[in-house]
Amino acid sequence: MMSERSVESKSWTTKLTPKMEKRLKEQFDKSRVFRVIASHENVYDVRNDKYSYSVDFSTRTCSCVKWQINCFPCAHALAAIQGARLDVYDFINPYFTAEYYRMCYSFSITPLSNVDAFCSFTEDFILPPVTKRPAGRPKSKRIASAGEKKLI
DSSP, X not given: OHHHHHHHHHTOOSSBOHHHHHHHHHHHHHHTTOEEEEOSSSEEEEEOSSOEEEEETTTTEETTSHHHHHSSOOHHHXXXXXXXXXXXXXXXXXXXXXXXXXXXXXXXXXXXXOHHHHOOOOSOOOOOOOOOOOSSOOOOOOOOOTTOOOOO
């Protein structure tokens, strides 16, 4: 499985993994309906007919909170990025790139030569301590009410 994923990832030509490229395309399609208005240097107001969203590039946040949760730009953020004529890939977490994916699967995992030697069940097991439950009803501490006097 590890080698299959490593070999498969070498054929990718996109900057992101195929799954993330698909997600990016879907978000781009959703972002076409928004109007972008620059509010400040890195803050943009993204609007449609019903709602308005605030996108901040410096903190990588959107008022819909999807960008913070998914670590991937939402449709509002993509609309603002396009409106500002910036590179979308600069705002995507590097963990979604094909390069990081290849690095994850670049290391080999050596299989165990003799599994039976490591799984011997003849050894003694450590058991939890034996506890004996005391007889009778368990005592409980009652919380006194505010007006109740303490009896000695």
